[in-house]
Amino acid sequence: MKNFLSLCIWLFIAPLAYSQDLIGAWKWMETGEEGEQVKGVVTFTKGYQVAAWFDAETGNFIRTNGGTWNLDGNTMTEIAEFNSEDPEKVGKEVSFEIEWNGTDKMRIVGMDTWAERVDNGEPGDLAGAWLISARKRNGDLQSINTLRPRKTMKILSGTRFQWVAYNVATKQFMGTGGGTYTTVDGKYTENIEFFSRDNSRVGASLEFNYAIDDGDWQHSGKNSRGEPLFEIWTQRD
Known part of the structure; x- marks a missing residue:
């Protein structure tokens, strides 16, 4: 009876634990259309997520999408704010089932590839989803309305970052870049793995x-x- 009760408790709390465990970055490898090795990375923060695909060897950008997310049990529901490959998906809601292999591997049901955990939102100081809210121009600090349709967002896990520029009203994708980062002694260092606007930036720190x-x-x-x-960045609610 004791073992049965323990199993029931585990079955009740496991989806809640897994939902929280999604926070952070995940990676996987797949084969591209021309046989190249493609690296995929998805980062989940509270309420927001971003996924990117790029050539694992050259860093050549392939595509990105992201927006809001919610996990109810094993059912993931996402609403896209941007999609570089198919803008018509912006604003659309999509739901799918995910499955787990322990707490550090997951995949979409029906897919062959497992995503492996990169981090759980630590150790970097800047984990979260941020919108640019002010920028100095010619010495003057100019405010930027974070509620406007045109957005520049950065999503960071504990070790990875990705910025995205887009417009939710026009569904326009304007650019993205990402890689790994560190925060040490007041210094924030980006190591660029992909950059949609200029592939020559790949490898720069x-x-x-x-x-x-x-x-x-x-x-x-x-x-x-x-x-x-x-610049000043404000964390999204």
Whole structure:
């Protein structure tokens, strides 16, 4: 009887535990149309997710999509805010079942490839979904309305980052890039693995200063063109 009760309790709490365990980054490998090895990465933060596919050897960008997500038991429901391959999917809701192999492997039911956990949202200080809310131009700090349709978002797990520029009203995808990051002694360092606008940036490392002020992320240094920047990012609700 004791073992039966333990099993019932586990069956009740397991979906809740797995739902929480989705937070962080996951990766997988698949074969592309021309036989190339394609790396896929998906990052889940509270309420938002982003997935990207790129050539594992060259970093050549292939596609990305993302938006909101919710897990009810093993049923995943997503609503796309952007989709570089098929803009008509923006705003559409899609649901599918996922299955688990322990807590560190998952896949969509019916798919061959298992995604493996990269991290659980640690150790980086900036895990979450952020929208740019201010930027200095010609020395003046200019506010950016985070509620407008045109968005620049960064989603970070504990070790990975991806930024995306898009417009939810026009369904336009404008660009993305991503890779790994670290936060050490007030320094935020990006290591670029893919960049849709300029593949020559792949392999570059960029170091910035960062600080959290009243919940906002202050980001300063030089951009990928060597120009000074100061930005403020606000975490999404």
